[in-house]
Amino acid sequence: MTVPKVGIRLPPCAPAGHLVRTVRRAEELGFDQAWFPDSQLLWRDVFTTLTAAALGTERIGLGTAVTNLVTRHPAVLASAARSVAELAPGRLTLGLGVGNSSVGPIGLRPSTGAEMRSGFAQLRALLNGEDWDFGGTVSRLREPLPVPLYMAASGPRNLRLAGEIADGVVLLSGVSPEPLAGASARVREGADAARRGRVPLVASAFCAVTDDVERAARRLKPICASIAQTGGARALALSGIELDVPDRVDGVYPDLVHAEDWDRAVEICSRWVSDEAATAFARAFCLFGTAGEIRTRLRELGDGGVGGVYLQHVGSYDLPEELIETVGRDVLPALREDG
Template sequence: MTSPGDGALRVGIRIPPCDRADRLVESVRRAEDLGFDQAWFPDSQLLWRDVFTVLTAAALATERIGLGSAVTNLATRHPAVVASAARSVAELAPGRFILGLGVGNSSVGPVGMRPSTGAEMRAGLTLLKALLDGQEWDFGGVRSRLRDPGPEIPVHLAASGPRNLKLAGEIADGAILLSGVSPKTLANATSHVRDGAIAAGRAAGEVSLTVSAFCAVTDDPLAAARRLKPICASIAQNGGAASLALAGIEVDVPAKVEGVYPDLVHAEDWDAAVQICSQWVSDAAALRFAEEFCLVGTAEEIVRKLRALHADGVTSVFLQHVGSYDPPTDLIESVGSEVLPGLASGSGL
């Protein structure tokens, strides 16, 4: 998609809004000080604090670091509401904000709603982008527009399935890939984004590629991999079995798993979730998942994988830690002190 010569790989960190906004900004400031390029915040109204409140606090408390939602949605939030909120953040951090959108998984599930369909995503994105561009829109006979649309806001779509990957290539400014870091799974995902771009008459390089990956800097990859079993199980549970199989991971997880709240990825009792998922995800499968979908290993190994991703056209990576209800303090420190210096210096090759 994008040429690796288009600039240095941007490395971001995912920070769940799990605490008061004024306390969370300390994590963002620390990430900025250590050289992270971006901080991304997920959105789930019952799990965390309001994402746009946290983004506002982060915008006011930082100077350089990019900020993004990873991701909000157009199901629990009307596109017009998202447009206004995004504009408000972008005004405080001009040139630093990316609006990341998805189908709404952890936002819709806890309130009994369903994720957005492909058709709903297309319609919502079209409306949202029109409002952000200052265009007038017909809301069922009432024509309205967003007053003071403000600075330009890149809109990125998180996707794992072929349809939404193609949709990202067709109408979004970027794709947030949930498809792993291995060359085979990455190539499969980016081919769908490229197909969407070409079908829309766009140049493939117009769509930036961001890879989302769980990360652990460790000398004990098996121990870290065991902690990832709920993530692997959730991918299999939510239509990702084909992607796992492409990486040589065969797991069969039931559609509903008892004893985990609110879901596998955001389990409040992570140790219990790991134990439950061990009946479907073996240690060997978890280790392969860590190798193919995540960035797990020594700092030097992670640097090599990051450079390989950039060589394959990835423009940005944002790293996630295991756990939804604490800030990624250890990951910020380990990546900031061990990985980013190696990436900048060219070591780890």
């Protein structure tokens, strides 16, 4: 039996002191990793947050899930990552994505595959102390420090690219067996094409420890609608969830996944996502259920080749303190004993 590492997503939505206490509590309860998203208009700066977390903890792994190469130049990212890694030796993972919630609110476009490939090459070279030609100006990073580079991906092309260029992949397809297997296969294709070995996988999953999945699942409606809206309708259909969500949904700011008024977003998305569909989504794609059910799913993920799982609560502007407590108390101790 293989037990995956268990991480928690912590949006930088609170003052540093509050956030550090939360990370420290996750460390005390046995979480392996704390992942911080990066979106400059939604939250506090992710590297300032990581610095505070690094100074306030001793063991827990720290990472970005995720930053991007649009609002942050690769040279700036390399310096920031190296600086945090010095404070938390061996604990930092730099996760990168195309930039959705960072670029959309300021009218920029996400990174293309070619831009991701180039950015990864620049970052890796700089963090390894190699020279890089910036359009005729050759420079290098003083006192470099290598940092693992992970790529978040969901679509087939980006999954293959991640398998080709990244040190690890954050899978954004949830934990439903068929979509997860398909995503893992695309990563392997990319790794095989590049003649690389096995690429570590981290699966993201919304999580709630509850004995009333139907009630808790209603809050997932904006997440479910967003997946259907952005190319995930086929993956949902594999689990019997048929949705037809319009390309544009008015009345939600800044977007469905990061809605400031979550109750309003749930109400709006109820037009397309029924209670039954939300429950099916919670059971198939998320880790919603009793502590025992969640432990079983985590073991299955580990046995299926997933090396890490990072848990998310529903919401972007409060810390997942309740989730940390319930998972830390009711899930992790028995899971570790089994492992």
